[in-house]
Amino acid sequence: MALTTDTLTIWMNNFANKVEENKQHLSDLDTPIGDGDHGFNMDRGMKAVEQKLATKPADLTTGFKTIAMALISTVGGASGPLYGTAFLEMAKKSTSTEDIGELLDAALAGIQMRGGAKPGDKTMVDVWSTLVPDVKAGNLTEDKIKESVEATKDMVAKKGRASYLGERSKGHIDPGSESSSYLFKAMLETEGL
Numbered sequence: 001m002a003l004t005t006d007t008l009t010i011w012m013n014n015f016a017n018k019v020e021e022n023k024q025h026l027s028d029l030d031t032p033i034g035d036g037d038h039g040f041n042m043d044r045g046m047k048a049v050e051q052k053l054a055t056k057p058a059d060l061t062t063g064f065k066t067i068a069m070a071l072i073s074t075v076g077g078a079s080g081p082l083y084g085t086a087f088l089e090m091a092k093k094s095t096s097t098e099d100i101g102e103l104l105d106a107a108l109a110g111i112q113m114r115g116g117a118k119p120g121d122k123t124m125v126d127v128w129s130t131l132v133p134d135v136k137a138g139n140l141t142e143d144k145i146k147e148s149v150e151a152t153k154d155m156v157a158k159k160g161r162a163s164y165l166g167e168r169s170k171g172h173i174d175p176g177s178e179s180s181s182y183l184f185k186a187m188l189e190t191e192g193l
């Protein structure tokens, strides 16, 4: 499916709403295996994104760049640069394609390049690497999104703050995977995507 500046804005505003509604939940997930700030970080970032997108971007590439810059400058922590990189890579990719699957593929590659996490390391990469192929195949569902987040629960963290806990990180859902699930859910709900 081809993304436009209009569907990008609808998608991002929906993502921002989900983050806002669940910011306490996201920070609660980050409390036992992190520093309890993930929801507040993401809510600050997505509010900035919403504000920037209130002015219609000239084109898709400008839109992605604007989102990336807003996230990099406001989210902070580990997730800020990672989400920021995801959107920067989509900005670059959008000069040659508007296909959502291709764009998300580039975003995932960027997250992995930046953070060095592999699937199974209990990071947002787990959700992205599970769901991007589903987006490309056109068979992403709510259930698959939920399962990909649940799967992080029994993993031992190898990257980020949760990795300091080693085996004790088991039994907790990864907060960045939960926030990423909202991005995919918001995409699924965007008509024309």
Ligand code: ADP
Residues within 6 Å of the ligand: 030, 034, 035, 037, 038, 041, 042, 076, 077, 078, 079, 080, 082, 111, 114, 115, 116, 117, 122, 123, 124, 125, 159, 160, 161, 174, 175, 176, 177
């Ligand atoms: P911080 O840990 O700096 O407080 P956040 O709480 O905002 O940052 O974000 C934590 C989330 O970032 C984790 O739940 C995980 O999904 C993600 N994360 C951390 N390190 C990495 C990494 N190296 N690669 C991919 N994702 C990561």
Ligand code: MG
Residues within 6 Å of the ligand: 030, 034, 035, 036, 037, 038, 077
């Ligand atoms: Mg944190």
Ligand code: MG
Residues within 6 Å of the ligand: 035, 037, 077, 078
């Ligand atoms: Mg922090």
